Amino acid sequence: MRKHGRWMKNIAGLLLLLALLSLLLPFCKFNAGDGNMTLSGIEVIKTGGKAGYTYFKEGRLSENYVIKAPYTWGNIKDSVSYINHAGGANILVFCAVAIAVPLVLCFLSMFMLFMAEGKKTMFMPTLFTLVVVAEMLLIVFGITSLRPFLKIGVYLFTILNVIALLFIIAGWITGGYRQLDKRQSRYGYGGKGDTNNDGDDGNNNRSHRRKRRKTRRKTKKKKKTQKDKSSDGDNKKENNEDSKNKENKVSGEPVTGVISNGSGIYHGLSWNLKDGKDAAVTIGTTFDAVEALESGSLRGIDSIAENNCRIVFDAAAKQYNIESHSKQAVLILQDGKVVKWLKNGDSYAVTSKAVLQVDGRRDAVKLG
Numbered sequence: 001m002r003k004h005g006r007w008m009k010n011i012a013g014l015l016l017l018l019a020l021l022s023l024l025l026p027f028c029k030f031n032a033g034d035g036n037m038t039l040s041g042i043e044v045i046k047t048g049g050k051a052g053y054t055y056f057k058e059g060r061l062s063e064n065y066v067i068k069a070p071y072t073w074g075n076i077k078d079s080v081s082y083i084n085h086a087g088g089a090n091i092l093v094f095c096a097v098a099i100a101v102p103l104v105l106c107f108l109s110m111f112m113l114f115m116a117e118g119k120k121t122m123f124m125p126t127l128f129t130l131v132v133v134a135e136m137l138l139i140v141f142g143i144t145s146l147r148p149f150l151k152i153g154v155y156l157f158t159i160l161n162v163i164a165l166l167f168i169i170a171g172w173i174t175g176g177y178r179q180l181d182k183r184q185s186r187y188g189y190g191g192k193g194d195t196n197n198d199g200d201d202g203n204n205n206r207s208h209r210r211k212r213r214k215t216r217r218k219t220k221k222k223k224k225t226q227k228d229k230s231s232d233g234d235n236k237k238e239n240n241e242d243s244k245n246k247e248n249k250v251s252g253e254p255v256t257g258v259i260s261n262g263s264g265i266y267h268g269l270s271w272n273l274k275d276g277k278d279a280a281v282t283i284g285t286t287f288d289a290v291e292a293l294e295s296g297s298l299r300g301i302d303s304i305a306e307n308n309c310r311i312v313f314d315a316a317a318k319q320y321n322i323e324s325h326s327k328q329a330v331l332i333l334q335d336g337k338v339v340k341w342l343k344n345g346d347s348y349a350v351t352s353k354a355v356l357q358v359d360g361r362r363d364a365v366k367l368g
Helices: 002-022 039-058 073-085 087-116 119-142 144-149 152-173 182-187 202-235 239-249 287-295 300-307
Strands: 026-031 036-040 066-068 258-263 280-284 309-315 317-325 330-334 337-342 345-350 353-359 364-367
Touching: 002 087, 002 119, 002 152, 026 144, 026 152, 036 039, 039 066, 066 073, 087 119, 087 152, 087 353, 119 144, 119 152, 280 300, 287 300, 287 309, 300 309, 317 330, 317 337, 337 345
Parallel strands: none
Antiparallel strands: 026 036, 258 364, 280 309, 309 317, 317 345, 330 337, 330 353, 353 364
């Protein structure tokens, strides 16, 4: 799930929580003989708790037990019995269901919104909230005869559910519940995602996190070994630079000017430098730099400046001249072994096929 989608569904969940709490306020009034009686959620909870405690303690409720003055338990029983004898039992059940459905669905939707991780898990809370909003709008605006008996609690409950539904729908419209781009979900980068990946990403995110933890442990060991090798190589750099270049020129298959088979942030990218039209290319070493170079946007120029690597193909000499302008070290690998460790400002000539990889990550591209 994308970051803005997560924000929207969490805000919607908080709004539904506030909607449920709003029913603690007065929500209805009716005539009680001597005057109007107002009911609130707090009074219902208090009265229900006291009645439940009395029933648990004594095993029954007396006929004179006051539910809410002037009504007693006996009055309520007589009213229900009268409705049953008058043939209104079905109406009574319908009213009870009409009251319970919005409350239950609102609670379930709130819980599911907080737990949702993708498109599949967002379907049910969206449906539940839509049903609640439809019923509440019907009660408030459709059945005008009920309007004089409704209080602020019902109106707040309806308004908060409508706002929550708008946030949920906005998340659907903006694609906030879609799966992240493979490069983003695997390496944790921000930016634009791949619109072709629309599946539920709950399990994918968890598996990617496990893979990243394993990768970090492996790369830490690999990085330590590589740094040890690099420190020895730097101490003898002046003596061994020429011999390394000569050995590199002799061994391996000659380069062809085609850069492809990228992984990580270079997935799906390729450059053909052998036709003479584009003899050089600048590639980013972070996700933001790669995206900025692909889009050509000036807004990403800051990320490009300190996170790029320039590759020039010399067709006559059959070699790549690589210049690193990256804060993150760049590795040149041949046959799975590191042959050069490029820091910011370093350059290196590659005459045989190799792999360029960003240090500490699996972002790599083949220099063919």
